[in-house]
Amino acid sequence: MSPHLILRIVSKLLIPLIVVFGFYVHFHGDFGPGGGFQAGVIIAVAVILYALIFGMDEARRAVPPVAVRYGAALGVLIYVGTGVLTLFMNGAGEPLNFLDYDALHPDQSHHTGQHYGILLVELGVLTTVTSVMLAIFYAFAGRVPDIKDEDW
Amino acid sequence: MDMLASLLPAGVAYHAPVLIVIVPLIAAALAAFMPKGVWAWGVAMATSVIVAILAFGLLGQVGVHGAVSYDVGGWAPPHGIEIRLDNLNVPILILLGVLGVLSLVYALPSVADEIARKQQALFYSAFLVCFAGLIGVTVAGDAFNVFVFLEISSIATYTIIAMGVGKDRRALTASYNYLVLGTIGATFFVIGVGFLYMATGTLNMADMAAVLEQNGHNRVTQAAFAFIVVGLGLKAAMFPLHVWLPNAYAFAPNFVTVFLASTATKVAFYALVRFVFSIFHPEVAFVSMSFTWLFAVVGVVAMMVASVQAVFQTDARRLLAYSSVAQVGYMMLGLGMGTAAGLSAGLLHLMNHALMKGALFMALGAFALNFGVRQVKDLAGLGKTMPASAMAFTVAGLSLVGVPLTVGFTSKWYLVTAALERGWWWAVAALMISSLLALAYVARLLAAIWMENAPSHHGEAAQRRLAPWMMMVPMVILAAANVYFFFHADPLVGLARAAADAVMGGR
Numbered sequence: 001m002s003p004h005l006i007l008r009i010v011s012k013l014l015i016p017l018i019v020v021f022g023f024y025v026h027f028h029g030d031f032g033p034g035g036g037f038q039a040g041v042i043i044a045v046a047v048i049l050y051a052l053i054f055g056m057d058e059a060r061r062a063v064p065p066v067a068v069r070y071g072a073a074l075g076v077l078i079y080v081g082t083g084v085l086t087l088f089m090n091g092a093g094e095p096l097n098f099l100d101y102d103a104l105h106p107d108q109s110h111h112t113g114q115h116y117g118i119l120l121v122e123l124g125v126l127t128t129v130t131s132v133m134l135a136i137f138y139a140f141a142g143r144v145p146d147i148k149d150e151d152w
Numbered sequence: 153m154d155m156l157a158s159l160l161p162a163g164v165a166y167h168a169p170v171l172i173v174i175v176p177l178i179a180a181a182l183a184a185f186m187p188k189g190v191w192a193w194g195v196a197m198a199t200s201v202i203v204a205i206l207a208f209g210l211l212g213q214v215g216v217h218g219a220v221s222y223d224v225g226g227w228a229p230p231h232g233i234e235i236r237l238d239n240l241n242v243p244i245l246i247l248l249g250v251l252g253v254l255s256l257v258y259a260l261p262s263v264a265d266e267i268a269r270k271q272q273a274l275f276y277s278a279f280l281v282c283f284a285g286l287i288g289v290t291v292a293g294d295a296f297n298v299f300v301f302l303e304i305s306s307i308a309t310y311t312i313i314a315m316g317v318g319k320d321r322r323a324l325t326a327s328y329n330y331l332v333l334g335t336i337g338a339t340f341f342v343i344g345v346g347f348l349y350m351a352t353g354t355l356n357m358a359d360m361a362a363v364l365e366q367n368g369h370n371r372v373t374q375a376a377f378a379f380i381v382v383g384l385g386l387k388a389a390m391f392p393l394h395v396w397l398p399n400a401y402a403f404a405p406n407f408v409t410v411f412l413a414s415t416a417t418k419v420a421f422y423a424l425v426r427f428v429f430s431i432f433h434p435e436v437a438f439v440s441m442s443f444t445w446l447f448a449v450v451g452v453v454a455m456m457v458a459s460v461q462a463v464f465q466t467d468a469r470r471l472l473a474y475s476s477v478a479q480v481g482y483m484m485l486g487l488g489m490g491t492a493a494g495l496s497a498g499l500l501h502l503m504n505h506a507l508m509k510g511a512l513f514m515a516l517g518a519f520a521l522n523f524g525v526r527q528v529k530d531l532a533g534l535g536k537t538m539p540a541s542a543m544a545f546t547v548a549g550l551s552l553v554g555v556p557l558t559v560g561f562t563s564k565w566y567l568v569t570a571a572l573e574r575g576w577w578w579a580v581a582a583l584m585i586s587s588l589l590a591l592a593y594v595a596r597l598l599a600a601i602w603m604e605n606a607p608s609h610h611g612e613a614a615q616r617r618l619a620p621w622m623m624m625v626p627m628v629i630l631a632a633a634n635v636y637f638f639f640h641a642d643p644l645v646g647l648a649r650a651a652a653d654a655v656m657g658g659r
Contacts, residue, residue: 073184073277080178087167098170099225 004053011053018046022126029122030115036122040129047130048137056141065138068131075128082120156212165209169222169235172206172245173288173301175199180280189264189272196276197256203287204249211242219654221293229293230359236293239654240430243499243647244290244422247506251414252283254510254626259407261620262517266318266405275315279411282308286419294355295345295431298423302341302387306334309416313404326399333386333396341383347376348431361431374438380427381442387420390484391454394477401473406517409469413476413513414506421483421502425495429655434490448488452582454481459589463596468516468528471593472509475552478586479505485579486567493570496645496652501563503644504551507637508560511548511630515541518619518627528596533606533614541619542601544631549594551634554587559637559644566645 022042029035051059089103101117179199186192219238285305316323352363462474486498551558571579
């Protein structure tokens with residue numbers, strides 16, 4: 001029997017809920033409090049909790065450090081890409097500027113495109129924030145001291 | 153100008169003001185995906201070439217149409233975010249583009265030697281973020297985005313300086329010192345911008361200037377001025393705020409030192425000029441007083457004290473770093489004259505200094521690559537073992553002193569002329585004394601290189617070993633530019649004069 005049985009079971013139950021709550025905060029971000037930053041931290045917390053309960057090796061297997069590095073870059077690409085996309089989507093024949101989200105949806109009267117734009121941008125933020133939080137956590141948790149404690 | 157204006161295809165030309173910022177930003181993310189350092193280098197190289205082409209295209213556009221404005225997101229200024237290009241910031245973009253290309257050509261062998269293999273891709277990624285940030289500061293048309301891009305470039309700079317850890321652990325403390333001071337500087341700057349926002353109700357720089365002209369100044373705007381000058385002065389290494397610079401330049405990877413020495417403080421200086429001249433009016437009493445009693449004084453003190461400090465350095469890159477502080481003093485003196493002639497002389501020196509310091513640090517990097525040379529005394533005999541790099545170093549070094557036939561002479565000539573026009577004899581004297589001090593520290597380096605014998609190992613003199621061509625070519629181009637622009641001074645002088653006129657409005 002492994003120790004900390006209650007902790008393991010409870011966190012197994014909680015981790016999916018934490019991730020779902022993270023996405024709730026994300027998709028709620030354009031109407032109320034929330035957004036990519038907060039959602040990204042919440043999703044990262046799910047992985048950090050997993051690492052605390054099941055150990056660093058298990059966490060690294062679930063979310064490999066390479067994925068974290070690529071995730072950080074991917075988030076920036078989504079973020080910038082949303083703006084660049086509007087450069088290529090000429091609305092009504094007129095050239096649209098960088099970040100002109102109205103291009104993303106034809107419904108101009110409700111500015112639906114602006115909603116899509118902010119959700120996409122926040123998705124980029126979410127990806128990068130999650131990855132960077134995990135990168136920081138992995139860097140601190142996986143740090144090997146330069147001088148071993150016995151050598152002091 | 154017409155030829156440059158038609159350099160870019162129409163669609164690209166229209167979006168060029170924003171593309172010049174977002175291309176390096178996208179490239180930074182792409183570089184982080186690259187599995188090998190060389191591929192990331194390829195991405196960075198391509199990016200810098202694109203940036204240089206865009207910068208020349210924008211120079212043409214500004215030359216033909218006057219100031220170019222771009223509304224980000226289709227929101228018109230002053231409410232929306234504006235990207236604005238005029239004669240003042242386009243030369244800085246050209247500087248960033250050209251030195252970006254040259255220093256990246258140089259980077260491949262240098263970085264391969266200094267940075268651990270698996271960190272190289274991320275190193276280039278961080279460099280591109282810094283590059284994007286510096287370009288962003290230059291093109292931003294509103295004060296808050298200047299702050300945001302300043303922070304983007306600074307944070308990336310702290311990282312790439314700390315990467316010097318592979319050769320010297322002191323890079324970590326140098327970077328940490330810069331981080332602490334740089335953050336204080338950025339905080340001061342944003343407090344100043346906050347005060348200005350409070351006083352004017354706008355963040356757009358052109359709008360701020362209009363509102364300030366209409367409403368006049370009060371204690372709040374004076375406080376804003378003080379905070380902004382301290383904040384940007386710290387980034388530009390204005391004399392008493394320069395303490396982060398020598399160690400940061402001395403322990404960073406050589407490529408980073410080359411790039412930062414020729415661009416980073418220049419961009420901060422540009423931002424300072426933009427705020428002091430465009431937003432605050434030079435004819436307002438407290439601003440014109442600050443020119444005489446702050447910028448000119450600080451500039452002269454920097455020229456003296458930092459030059460003397462440079463004479464006594466033992467580390468070659470630290471020596472040149474102190475010299476950079478002194479050269480920033482020249483620019484501050486030019487700014488402090490408060491005349492179009494003085495400002496254009498300062499800006500001319502800004503561009504020329506990038507040419508000299510670029511070549512000098514490139515040569516030191518080549519010496520370090522082949523012989524691990526870092527100390528002044530170890531430069532002995534490099535005239536024989538690495539003649540081409542030593543020649544480039546010599547030409548740029550003489551330019552630093554201000555010897556005729558080099559650009560250093562041109563910009564000092566314009567500075568002296570501007571000082572005489574203003575009736576500042578003491579400034580002329582200071583320029584002369586500072587040039588003599590420059591001669592003293594450059595002579596130390598050159599004497600070691602040319603007069604002393606190469607060290608011998610077990611009775612066997614060190615063999616001739618040339619630098620890789622990828623380091624040699626940009627170094628020689630920069631050194632040649634130091635001579636070329638003495639005989640063909642018009643392009644650079646014209647850029648500097650147009651820049652000064654853009655902010656002084658022909659005053």
